[in-house]
Amino acid sequence: MNIKVSIIIVTFNAEKTLKKAIQSVLNQTYKNIECLIIDGASTDSTVDIIRKYNVSxxxxxxxxxxxxMNKGWKQAKGDWILYLGADDELVxxxxxxxxxxxxxxxxxxxxTILKFPSGNTKKRGIQDLSLLKYYLCSSHQSFMMKRCIFENLDGFNSEYRIFGDFDLIQRAYLKGYKFKETKEVISIFYVGGVSTNNIKAEKERYKILKRNKSVRYPFFICFYVAVKKLLLKIKHLYS
Structure with a gap:
């Protein structure tokens, strides 16, 4: 196929995990791929690691x-874009x-396969698309979007620190862009990042739901999600 895909990895001091992420991109069965890394001036050996690979x-x-991440899609040459965490992998x-x-x-x-600090793994099944009114129906590492969507929606809102990816995908959904799903596993997501901080995360979710006018009562939705995440965290601690 002639469809070009840009896989963008955003890094900062990611020397411990970056090799696996890059290798998972280079090992793709689909070959018309551009791997683009946007590094935030790392002070460890991240850039030295990047230079060992044939990536931009x-x-x-x-x-x-x-x-x-906005720098990434603006630099990308692909028709489609996927963002991969520096500590995550693609199958x-x-x-x-x-x-x-x-x-x-x-x-x-x-x-998505969720991988926890304990080493345990769990498949995160896709949830109903309508839940994008409240939260992501799959992990963002398993989403691929046309580049034109980033342009049309002015990319990520850099005001957000945790859920800018959810905000962009939700805005695409609310604008009526067409979504398609597969039950196949796309990525392996390592749980434990900033989005697992319940209080800050749910405050930001509230701002997004209110600004995008996706639900009638954003406060109650965020409270429900926070409690659900807390119960899941407790469950995983003892599983």
Missing amino acids: YISEPDKGIYDA PNSIETLINISSDADVVYGD
Whole structure:
């Protein structure tokens, strides 16, 4: 296929995990891929690691993760864009799987394997698309979007520090872009990042739901989600 996909990895002092992330991109069965790394002027060996691979990169200070992610899509040459965490991985056939369902779609996505600090793993099944009014129906590492959507929606809102990815995907959903899903696993997501901080995360979710006018009572939705996440965290601690 001639469809070009840009996989963007945003990094800052990611020397411990970056190799696996890059290798998972280079090992894709789908070959028309651009790997682009946006580094926030790391002070460890991150840039030295990047230079060992045949990938494009920039390394300079940024104003936060979503500022860096905006730099990514603006630099990208692909027709489609997927963002991968520096501590996450793609399964080998993930891009091929997404491309195969991309006809007549604007956003494609699939399942995710969650990997916890304990080493335990769990498959996160896709939830109903309508839940995008409240939260992501799959992990953002398993979403691939057309580049034109980033342009049309002015990319990520860099005011957000935790859920800028959810905000952008939700805005695409509310604007009526066409979503398609697959039950195949796309990515392996390592649980434990900033979005697991319940109080800050739910405050930001509240701002997004209110600004995007996606639900009638954003406070009650955020309270419900916070309690649900807390109960899940307790469950995983004792599983």
